[in-house]
Amino acid sequence: MAIQYDAGNRTITLQTRETTYQMQISGTGHVLHLYYGRRIDGACLDYPLVLTDCGFSPNSYENRLRREVSPDILPLEYSAAASGDYRVSALECVSDAGVVGADLRYVRHEITGGKYRLPGLPAAFADREDAQTLSLALADAVTGLEVELLYGVFEAADMITRAAIFRNRGDAAIRLDRAASLCLDIPFGGEWDLLHFHGRHCMERMPERTRLMHGIQTVGSRRGASSHHHNPFVVLMASDAGETSGTCIGVMPVYSGNHRTDVELDQANAVRVVSGIGGDLFGWRLEPGERFVAPEVILCHTDAGLESLTHHYHNFLNRHLIRSPWKDRRRPLLINSWESMTCDFDADRVLKFAAEAAKLGVGMVVLDDGWFGARDDDNAGLGDWFANEGKLPGGLKPLSDAIHAMGMKFGLWIEPEMVNEDSDLYRAHPDWALTVPGRKPAMGRNQLVLDMGNRVVVEHLYGVFSALIRDNGIDYIKWDMNRNIADTWSAALPPHRQTEVSHRYMLGVYELMDRLTGEFPEVLFENCAGGGGRFDAGMLYYTPQIWCSDDSDAIERLTIQMGTAVGYPVGAMGAHVSACPNQQTGRTAPFGTRAIVAMSGTFGYELDPARLSDAEKRQMRVLAERYDRFYDLIRRGSYYRLTGIAQAEDHVAWAFVGEGGRQALVNLVVTRTHANTHGIHFRLRGLNPGARYRLAEMVLEGCEQPDGAYLCGQEMTGRVFTGASLMYAGFTLRPMRGDYPGVQLLFEQADAEER
């Protein structure tokens, strides 16, 4: 049993393959958090909890003569404001009767088979035998507010999910000002670092590791989207933890709107993590009898370093979160029109583009922004989702048919959640946009945000987009979202519910995604928010891939994709080869190096094939074949960072190791070339030490060598090594010249005869 209750010592224990999570119901009804760490069987873990009177830490009334017992010191499973616990609160609330905060005590618990579901929200799923659920209810006796904590225990996957449902069982309305899904106390100090992923448009998810300081460190977004700026994923790392050893605890909200994770190092050097829906712009009114469902958070603990944490999240998201049938299907190699044409095209231009692409091994043409309404640039047209007949006479269908006739699939860009003032939709329904009455709205990309919390809007969009997909033979949808929310006022809500707008917005987005992806399972959906502005587990539930960044520069992408892949699977990362000089940076990198980087994502093109040189066209055909051959290894293999996330080195290297360690594909890109330099050394991981591996293939891209001398160690191709030698002694490439050379090396386990 993954979840056990011991009535003798009132402990509830959650067991996964490698971890134990234990809590205890105290005599006062506080639920204490005793332990989350390496697996321990058959133990009650309350004995290390030795309390001392800290002073100025209040006692609950029952413990007024036991001054060492304070809610401010006890490790708690969930804690509310104004309860004598001054650490960061998971719950902040006020009732219409004027009662602030809550004193949460145990009410009941229940253990059931299978995984709980969260109505209206994305959440991990499992077959009945793959997970168990603990429901643990706490309540405040005065206000009648009940908090049901939900734990999904995935024993084999070695992960725990958390969520919370808030019910008003009292007589007066209650406003939730903070309703976190997870509170995790780590009682016994230690030195901890916080790893988080910050960034900006065109430079998302840059890893930053900092030592925890006393006080509260917050990672979050108040932009109405999970954001380019702070990804909803943090890792607590023991300060001595590294890539392959040490304790790491991952916290990943399954949410795409305002999120917030606080990490507090307190007076006793204990750590508290509180995570879930964003707090400061949030308020949710619960009338008597109503409930609020807070989003899920995925929790992971490992003692084997960041690499193990990455593998846990990749496996878990692939198996238990991404639900699209496309996650296991071979996705077509696509070409997207955006960087080469922007909104400047007509049917002839698109057909020429498609015809060129068809010759180069491309499997799908995606028509990006600019095909609808009065859309000649990004100032008009959003909302008018009918083809611009000036550009596409007869609409989308003839174009889609023509591309299908060339043997390719046809994909389309949409931005459902937005509207331009200069559009028929806005002229007909100005009240469908989020704007504060009497105030000029804040504009972003000269567009407004639709009120996705309004059912009428969602119904309208569902009608429009389901017909669009159905009537035009669409095989793929790129769902974009190009600004953040500023004016959180909905014409559909009364004044006292306006603090609910941001979350209602997300519920509407999720509903629309749920309906469209449910109705069209054959359509491959890709998420996008001005690049990676909503790259989160919530979105991955609906769409198996997300455009990683509007920065398509391969060298910048090394950091972006490496940061993204700490938590999210490689197959989820939208990545394309774009033209050089690169539009965002002006940099020129070799075509093949660009392909090596894009291949470690979904792989596609973002360029005009007609402008390529003959050599590049030949290379594209070769790349299409290579992409095909490496597809399974990259998508299904385990991902290893061979260089650190700190990016201090002059090259970046990573590998994919196939099931059972039978194959390994090493990818390496030189980011800074030096004169008179040394070879580049790396050590593989994940191989079978005793097995023999042949260097089956070595591809060099953009690597200039003087006088045609042997290239970078290519004479090694065909040599056989042991797994142990590749992992412990490693492999050295000769120094490389030129700008941004890249290498792919394929090691294959030598077969029985060879041995």
Ligand code: DGJ
């Ligand atoms: C932002 C996206 O990230 C781009 O790829 C492109 O689709 C543009 N929007 C189109 O407006």
